[in-house]
Amino acid sequence: MRFRLPxxxxxxxxxxxxxxxxxxxxxxxxxIFREGGPLLVQVGLGNFFxxxxxxxxxxxxxxxxVVGSFAVTSGALLIGVPFGIACAIVLAExxxxxxxxxxKPAIEVLAGIPSVVYGFMGIVVLLPMIRTHIGGPGxxxxxxxxxxxxxxxxxxxxxxxxxxxxxxxxxxxxxLALGATQWQTIRRVVxxxxxxxxxxxxxxxxxxxxxxxxxxxxxxxxxxxxxxxPLDSVRTLTANIALEMGxxxxxxxxxxxxxxxxxxxxxxxxxxxxxxxxxRLKKRSVVVVTLAATAADLVKPRAxxxxx
Amino acid sequence: xxxxxxxxxxxxxxIRYGEGPAVARNISLGIARNSIHAFIGPAGSGKTSxxxxxxxxxxxxxxxxxTGRVLLDGQNVLEATTNARAELRRKLGMAFATPQPLPxxxxxxxxxxxxxxxxxxKAVLDGLVESSLRAAQLWxxxxxxxxxxxxxxxxxxxxxxxxxRIIALEPEVILLDExxxxxxxxxxxxxxxxxxxxxxRFTWIIVxxxxxxxxxxxxxxxxxxxxxxxxNDTTDKLFTAPVDxxxxxxxxxRFG
Numbered sequence: 001m002r003f004r005l006p007x008x009x010x011x012x013x014x015x016x017x018x019x020x021x022x023x024x025x026x027x028x029x030x031x032i033f034r035e036g037g038p039l040l041v042q043v044g045l046g047n048f049f050x051x052x053x054x055x056x057x058x059x060x061x062x063x064x065x066v067v068g069s070f071a072v073t074s075g076a077l078l079i080g081v082p083f084g085i086a087c088a089i090v091l092a093e094x095x096x097x098x099x100x101x102x103x104k105p106a107i108e109v110l111a112g113i114p115s116v117v118y119g120f121m122g123i124v125v126l127l128p129m130i131r132t133h134i135g136g137p138g139x140x141x142x143x144x145x146x147x148x149x150x151x152x153x154x155x156x157x158x159x160x161x162x163x164x165x166x167x168x169x170x171x172x173x174x175x176l177a178l179g180a181t182q183w184q185t186i187r188r189v190v191x192x193x194x195x196x197x198x199x200x201x202x203x204x205x206x207x208x209x210x211x212x213x214x215x216x217x218x219x220x221x222x223x224x225x226x227x228x229x230p231l232d233s234v235r236t237l238t239a240n241i242a243l244e245m246g247x248x249x250x251x252x253x254x255x256x257x258x259x260x261x262x263x264x265x266x267x268x269x270x271x272x273x274x275x276x277x278x279x280r281l282k283k284r285s286v287v288v289v290t291l292a293a294t295a296a297d298l299v300k301p302r303a304x305x306x307x308x
Numbered sequence: 309x310x311x312x313x314x315x316x317x318x319x320x321x322x323i324r325y326g327e328g329p330a331v332a333r334n335i336s337l338g339i340a341r342n343s344i345h346a347f348i349g350p351a352g353s354g355k356t357s358x359x360x361x362x363x364x365x366x367x368x369x370x371x372x373x374x375t376g377r378v379l380l381d382g383q384n385v386l387e388a389t390t391n392a393r394a395e396l397r398r399k400l401g402m403a404f405a406t407p408q409p410l411p412x413x414x415x416x417x418x419x420x421x422x423x424x425x426x427x428x429x430k431a432v433l434d435g436l437v438e439s440s441l442r443a444a445q446l447w448x449x450x451x452x453x454x455x456x457x458x459x460x461x462x463x464x465x466x467x468x469x470x471x472x473r474i475i476a477l478e479p480e481v482i483l484l485d486e487x488x489x490x491x492x493x494x495x496x497x498x499x500x501x502x503x504x505x506x507x508x509r510f511t512w513i514i515v516x517x518x519x520x521x522x523x524x525x526x527x528x529x530x531x532x533x534x535x536x537x538x539x540n541d542t543t544d545k546l547f548t549a550p551v552d553x554x555x556x557x558x559x560x561x562r563f564g
């Protein structure tokens with residue numbers, strides 16, 4: 001007789017495997033908050049968000065990196081969102097099936113290209129172009145924005161296409177039957193109906209841009225300074241961690257983890273907003289919110305002894 | 309039947325989707341001005357495809373291939389350019405089997421089409437909204453909540469709203485695709501009364517699965533079966549003395 005696994009055992013073990021992803025998320029959360037939290041408390045939020053970053057003299061202010069991240073992210077959205085939404089409209093509404101069968105896989109490949117390759121293309125193609133045609137050193141917030149703008153395209157397009165395709169066919173038919181042209185139908189009926197999904201697409205694209213590291217390091221210049229023009233070099237939060245973690249120790253290392261906490265919180269807020277926009281704030285987001293609360297609690301017990 | 313100058317004239321109309329067999333074959337049929345013409349027949353007989361071809365939705369939305377001619381006052385609809393199609397669809401208003409209100413207010417649903425057609429001015433639009441809703445016998449039910457979402461209306465009200473929305477465009481022909489298939493008898497009655505009362509203003513084509521409805525409201529009836537036009541005559545004649553035995557079988561409920 002063949003041995004058969006009882007149904008219950010299979011079910012339970014699959015559940016266990018599935019839950020492990022949540023467990024890993026939880027572990028990461030606990031870890032970065034434990035490593036970075038104490039320093040946040042020690043230097044205080046005011047100092048941590050100041051403009052002085054000088055680890056050799058125990059100055060851990062990340063304001064300039066926040067500005068850097070903000071600059072390249074908004075630049076990326078400025079470039080990526082119009083292109084992304086236009087592309088989604090073409091894909092979902094206008095393209096004949098054959099064009100779609102070329103466009104869709106191309107965008108999926110775009111998502112699969114390693115970020116270091118984007119960075120490499122940036123160094124080889126984009127930076128010289130900026131240097132010769134616009135000026136400055138080349139490596140700049142502008143370069144970072146352009147590269148990130150391309151990198152957020154798959155996210156923006158993918159989710160926008162889903163949102164557009166979720167608009168009932170009947171809306172389009174009704175609009176056409178009332179004498180609207182195809183473009184009028186898209187602009188006045190389909191886009192408004194898909195608005196919440198498109199907002200979610202933009203927010204998630206933002207999350208992608210904030211979190212990107214390698215490509216930005218390669219093209220943005222990474223100077224810790226206040227940029228005065230798009231052609232100035234900037235350092236992002238992610239770049240700061242990646243560049244300095246290799247040799248950081250003690251408080252310096254903790255400060256980098258604290259930078260990670262800031263990123264973590266930003267991404268979590270963006271994801272929650274995206275879910276809110278899609279009207280999906282149900283169980284999954286509750287988990288995230290609880291996670292945040294738990295993580296915040298975890299910081300306190302370790303912080304207290306140091307205060308005394 | 310006064311078919312000397314029909315409002316709408318279908319000539320040798322053949323419709324197919326992709327590589328499949330024709331869903332309507334060689335249909336020739338005249339629709340008299342200011343009449344109600346019913347299309348009846350079992351599912352898959354091609355009635356809806358023909359209706360959707362008259363205002364070109366089958367071509368633009370479903371990707372159908374159509375041969376033959378659809379003459380509206382002698383002009384071939386099928387030759388309309390992309391730009392002329394929107395204009396044409398205003399003349400050939402259509403309501404669908406499931407009511408399709410747009411996700412906005414009752415008022416906005418009604419002015420959507422006229423605004424696209426270039427009608428401006430609040431007073432003009434307000435007047436149009438009231439007269440269309442009155443024509444569709446919906447005014448009394450919704451006059452106090454024009455700013456409410458159209459999606460909150462009942463099915464029967466939604467369908468009358470959709471017809472009012474068409475009337476607001478002052479079309480020449482109104483195409484109704486099984487407009488009462490999901491409605492209760494009272495809503496159905498209201499729509500039938502409305503059609504009768506507006507016959508002097510429009511030419512109506514109604515696709516219906518309900519032969520009794522065709523007998524009640526229409527002046528002429530066409531019976532379709534598996535993509536062929538079997539018989540087309542005055543409603544009185546078709547229901548009392550059908551020529552073809554298949555017509556007789558269908559209207560007596562022996563199949564379909």
